[in-house]
Amino acid sequence: MSKFATPVIYADSKCLPLQHLPTSIIDLALSRGVYPEKILRGSGIFLQDLTAEGAAGKQLTSPEQVIKLLDKTKQYITGYDSSFLLGQRLLPGQYGAFSQALQHATNLAELLKVFAHYQSLINPFIGCELRTSQQQLHLYFYDAIGLTEEQYIYLLEVVLTALTSCIKYLTNSKIKMHYQFKHNRPRYIQEYEENLGFNLAFDQLADVVSIDKTKLKQNFRFTSPIKQQLAMQQLAQTSVAQPFLQQIRNMIRKNRSLTLEELALRLDMSPASLKRKLKQHKTRFLAIQDQQQKEKVIHWLRYQSYTNEQLANKLGFNDLANFRRAFKRWFNMTPSGYKSTYLNNLNQLSEY
Amino acid sequence: MDFLFLKRHYKIVAAIFITVGALLAAVFTQGQLKSGQTTDWLDVLGEGGIFVMTAVWLFFLLASRPAGKVTYLLSIGLTCFLCSSLLDLTDEFVSYPSKEFWLYWIESLPALVGMVLMTWGLYQWHHEQLKLHQQLSRREAFYREHSQIDYITQLYSADYMRDHLSQLIAEQQNYALAMLDIRNFAEFNRRYSTQDGDRLLREVADLIVMNLRTADLACRYAGDRFIIVMPNTELAEAQEVCEQIQQAVKSLAFKPNGNNKAVYHKIATAVVLSEPAQQFEQVIRQVNLALEK
Numbered sequence: 001m002s003k004f005a006t007p008v009i010y011a012d013s014k015c016l017p018l019q020h021l022p023t024s025i026i027d028l029a030l031s032r033g034v035y036p037e038k039i040l041r042g043s044g045i046f047l048q049d050l051t052a053e054g055a056a057g058k059q060l061t062s063p064e065q066v067i068k069l070l071d072k073t074k075q076y077i078t079g080y081d082s083s084f085l086l087g088q089r090l091l092p093g094q095y096g097a098f099s100q101a102l103q104h105a106t107n108l109a110e111l112l113k114v115f116a117h118y119q120s121l122i123n124p125f126i127g128c129e130l131r132t133s134q135q136q137l138h139l140y141f142y143d144a145i146g147l148t149e150e151q152y153i154y155l156l157e158v159v160l161t162a163l164t165s166c167i168k169y170l171t172n173s174k175i176k177m178h179y180q181f182k183h184n185r186p187r188y189i190q191e192y193e194e195n196l197g198f199n200l201a202f203d204q205l206a207d208v209v210s211i212d213k214t215k216l217k218q219n220f221r222f223t224s225p226i227k228q229q230l231a232m233q234q235l236a237q238t239s240v241a242q243p244f245l246q247q248i249r250n251m252i253r254k255n256r257s258l259t260l261e262e263l264a265l266r267l268d269m270s271p272a273s274l275k276r277k278l279k280q281h282k283t284r285f286l287a288i289q290d291q292q293q294k295e296k297v298i299h300w301l302r303y304q305s306y307t308n309e310q311l312a313n314k315l316g317f318n319d320l321a322n323f324r325r326a327f328k329r330w331f332n333m334t335p336s337g338y339k340s341t342y343l344n345n346l347n348q349l350s351e352y
Numbered sequence: 353m354d355f356l357f358l359k360r361h362y363k364i365v366a367a368i369f370i371t372v373g374a375l376l377a378a379v380f381t382q383g384q385l386k387s388g389q390t391t392d393w394l395d396v397l398g399e400g401g402i403f404v405m406t407a408v409w410l411f412f413l414l415a416s417r418p419a420g421k422v423t424y425l426l427s428i429g430l431t432c433f434l435c436s437s438l439l440d441l442t443d444e445f446v447s448y449p450s451k452e453f454w455l456y457w458i459e460s461l462p463a464l465v466g467m468v469l470m471t472w473g474l475y476q477w478h479h480e481q482l483k484l485h486q487q488l489s490r491r492e493a494f495y496r497e498h499s500q501i502d503y504i505t506q507l508y509s510a511d512y513m514r515d516h517l518s519q520l521i522a523e524q525q526n527y528a529l530a531m532l533d534i535r536n537f538a539e540f541n542r543r544y545s546t547q548d549g550d551r552l553l554r555e556v557a558d559l560i561v562m563n564l565r566t567a568d569l570a571c572r573y574a575g576d577r578f579i580i581v582m583p584n585t586e587l588a589e590a591q592e593v594c595e596q597i598q599q600a601v602k603s604l605a606f607k608p609n610g611n612n613k614a615v616y617h618k619i620a621t622a623v624v625l626s627e628p629a630q631q632f633e634q635v636i637r638q639v640n641l642a643l644e645k
Contacts, residue, residue, distance in 0.1 A: 027546075031546060031547065031550060032503050033503065078499065078503060079502060079503065079509065081574065081575070084575070085546075088538065088541070089541070089542060089546070165538060168538065169538065169539070169542060187511075188510070188574075190510045190573050190574035190577070191574045191575070193574065193640060194573070194574035194575040194576075194577055195574075195575065198640070198641065198644065
């Protein structure tokens with residue numbers, strides 16, 4: 001029975017320092033004339049903890065608590081820009097080695113790798129997976145802790161604004177990035193345009209940020225190979241805790257025929273308690289498995305133009321009929337229907 | 353809720369309490385308590401409801417209006433009305449020595465006086481509103497929606513601007529749309545603080561408004577982006593206004609908190625003219641892209 005060395009973050013694990021996101025939220029509330037008490041009510045976080053000297057550094061909050069704060073923030077702060085304002089100054093930030101590694105990266109490629117690998121250190125809410133295609137690098141985003149759709153979109157706005165504004169700051173220029181979103185075009189599109197740019201596509205199948213490979217060598221203003229190396233060594237030594245759903249996802253990715261029972265065994269818990277844990281995080285085993293496969297199909301169809309046989313093969317289906325059946329279950333349409341819906345108008349999408 | 357003006361009205365509040373207290377004292381010293389069986393509870397509910405609601409109106413009136421003639425008229429009027437409804441209510445519990453008793457006699461009189469005063473007050477309010485509208489020109493168009501006011505700049509938000517544009521289209525008016533954006537604002541925010549950034553936004557917003565013509569409307573679009581709607585305007589005119597705003601912002605010597613050294617800012621502008629029957633989203637997109645270049 002192999003136990004995992006990396007610690008797991010559950011929705012109720014105390015892992016986020018009070019001085020990070022919670023403090024930014026309260027600062028934002030104050031600058032908008034909202035009483036912090038209103039936002040903190042019911043969250044189990046107290047104002048005196050935030051202001052107490054030295055205590056804020058040590059005290060930890062759980063993802064659940066922070067999500068509650070964000071729900072209240074959305075409720076009390078008028079306007080649509082609170083998620084974007086929270087994102088704007090989150091990165092590179094002051095999160096020790098992680099921030100150092102971002103700040104002193106030699107180029108964009110390095111920064112994105114550090115981000116994809118270690119961002120769960122400061123963001124246990126939304127997971128990020130790096131994929132490549134011939135011309136681009138892609139960051140796929142997914143729910144890593146069990147969020148409602150509304151919470152997920154809000155946090156995605158925070159994370160993408162943080163990444164984009166950090167890149168803009170460190171390169172001191174505008175890098176063209178392409179964004180695809182699962183949700184529909186919001187009424188407050190101006191905030192997306194202002195913070196992310198104009199290459200936006202909504203109603204897509206996955207939440208993806210794509211950057212042309214030609215841009216990856218873009219130089220950074222605070223580049224320092226030695227400081228970066230030091231930071232990377234430090235990061236390599238710390239055990240990076242993984243959000244629960246991210247961990248499950250990674251295990252399923254490594255072994256796609258993994259069953260629930262095997263997974264439970266590896267996590268050192270009973271199948272029943274694994275099921276219960278998954279339910280607490282608003283998902284099921286099969287849903288995660290499907291999500292993985294779906295994402296691969298989406299990526300391969302969009303960027304590699306595989307044939308159905310190749311796809312079926314890659315995903316480990318024995319025959320095409322089975323693949324087709326699964327495909328219909330995932331997307332509610334046949335592969336050819338999919339292609340005409342999502343792949344024929346690609347040029348229009350990338351144009352704005 | 354933040355009851356901005358309530359403390360300043362302590363004299364009026366005291367006067368209201370004294371009046372109501374005196375009235376109650378008069379009623380209970382002069383009249384006799386009726387026995388419980390004759391009480392009509394439906395009447396009590398109706399008249400009591402009117403009394404309570406009038407009190408609530410009075411409360412919100414005092415909480416939201418600054419002192420002044422209009423406020424006095426309205427609050428005295430409402431207080432008179434309150435007295436009438438109180439007498440109406442106490443009638444249900446108290447009986448007076450005779451049908452001609454003075455408390456019977458004055459029961460409906462305060463209500464009439466109150467209504468006259470309130471009517472006069474509302475008329476004055478109308479005039480006040482016209483003046484206020486003048487003060488708000490270039491910040492507000494033809495309707496008011498307080499939930500769409502941006503907290504930082506006190507300009508209206510993009511939502512209001514969209515409504516205004518669809519109104520212009522419905523009236524078949526053409527317009528010029530200008531977009532302005534503070535250069536390197538994100539950089540400034542990171543270097544100084546968001547408080548300084550917010551103050552800069554507010555001051556630039558004021559400068560923009562000061563340089564507009566009375567028919568123009570300025571809104572905050574998003575972040576450091578402002579949008580100006582100029583009805584029936586030629587391109588050259590609109591560009592001139594933008595240049596004037598650019599000049600004004602250029603000479604703004606902004607001092608970040610705790611800094612004696614001024615930081616100067618530049619803004620980028622772009623102008624697009626609407627075409628007849630063109631969707632406003634398209635015009636906004638055009639002007640956005642023009643600014644990107």
